[in-house]
Amino acid sequence: MALMKSWVASANSEESGFPLNNLPYGVFAHAGGSAHCGVAIGDQILDLTALEAASQLGLFDTRLFDRGGWNAFMAEGPEAWAKLRRWLIGALGENSPIQALLEPYMVAQSAVTMQLPFQISEFTDFYAGRHHAENVGTMFRGPENALPPNWLNMPIGYNGRASSVVVSGTPVRRPWGQVKPADADAPILAPSRRFDFELEIGAIVGQPSSGPVTVAEADRMIFGYVLLNDWSARDIQAWEYQPLGPFQAKATATSISPWIVTRAALEPFRAPTPPREGPLLPYLQEPGPMLYDIDLEVALRPEGKGETTIARTNMRALYYSPAQQLAHHTLSGCPMRVGDLLGTGTISGPERESRGSMLELSWGGKEPLTLPESGEVRSFLEDGDTVTLKGAARGAGYRIGFGECSGTLMPASPAAS
Helix, strand or coil, rough: CCCCCCCHHHHCCCCCCCCCCCCCCCEEECCCCEEEEEEEEECCCEEHHHHHHHHCCCCCCCCCCCCCCCHHHHHHHHHHHHHHHHHHHHHCCCCCHHHHHHHHHEEEEHHCCCCCCCCCCCEEECCCHHHHHHHHHHHHCCCCHHCCCCCCCCCCEEEEEEEEECCCCCCCCCCEEEECCCCCCCCCEEEEEEEEEEEEEEEEEECCCCCCCHHHHHHHEEEEEEEEEEEEHHHHHHHHCCCCCCCCHCCCEEEEEEEEEEEHHHHHHHHHCCCCCCCCHHHHCCCCCEEECCCCEEEEEEECCCCEEEEEEHHHHHCCCCCCCCHHCCCCCCCCCCCCEEEECCCCCCCCCCCCEEHCCCCCCCCECCCCCCCEEEEECCCCCEEEEEHHHHEEEEEEECCCEEEEEECCCCCCC
16 A cells, blocks of 8 residues: 555655554643544644534544543444544545645644543553563573463463553653562562563554454454553562562553554554464464564663664564454453553564563673663663654555654652651
8 A cells, every 4th residue: 555645744754654544543632731632644633622522523423532532432333433534534635625624623743742542441461472482481491491381372461550551751660669689588678670661562452342252353353552661670570470470560650652553554564473383272363464564663762861772673573463362361251341451562573683671682681781872781771761662564655653652760769668
């Protein structure tokens, strides 16, 4: 598919992440103002909340964009999703008959603050990247036992904290926790010294379930995708994770990008999962390509210094697709809700420069990373570091961008008593 032209000139640049082909959904606010739902097009936002309030939209029987988030619209289902997208493509296309009507409802992205685009119902994080799982397993158990015995048979995950999910730009404070130094007989209470990021993609569930669903049904339930950073305190995690897995180590924050890139916008970029080492059970088998060809990267900027890109990878490195993760999640009868967020787990590639966490990039701190833009050395994150995730699918003369997913690490709060 080629670039679709818009009357919004900035959307027609090959460098824009928000051409007419994309049309991602977000929530924004002017200083001191209320939250509005909007659609990104070039460097502008079409204000759907104001358009609907002025009776200029008229697509649906009830108002859906005055709730401060996209949950109400998601709940309307795939037919409503397709209807709005068709209307937006016509309304924002270069020969739109309603350009003059829409121009008063355009807002510059630079003039607003982005907010969480939807209300997160529940958050589940998976462990679906094989290279990441093998790297971590090799560090702690050796290469012969790198993968847990169940890993090649099902997507592994844990239930996280929806309350900890924050939008890009929100500072993250270094957490306190129980840690057990290697040379100590007992744990101590201390700020995490091995604080880390994880490069992931988040899938947003747009339709509920009441029982098991197939992979194909799960794919149709997904409304869209965001970039996701599952911040992790590795030293806290190392002491607490047995026998029930991550808990406080993963509860500090999870950052997501502000724009929801819809499944429809990503359709031209479908890609298959990697070859299987063994057959999956029938309920996990895919009817077609369920991943996407999305280039991903991580940049790190120490406080007051330049930014360095420290990792580049692609969503195709995942072993299990979000649709498989969602299908597995429903297997027990676990109900899924509109607004559920599923993290893929860290997306690492086979080379060192494609590893999606500091744990892997520094190999557990044994191989510190030098940042050429600043000359600083990192094994894990330092106070003042800003981590930015970026992602885009690339078509013929256009990019489907996600916007940045960024967060700055702040010092730990005063000592807990």
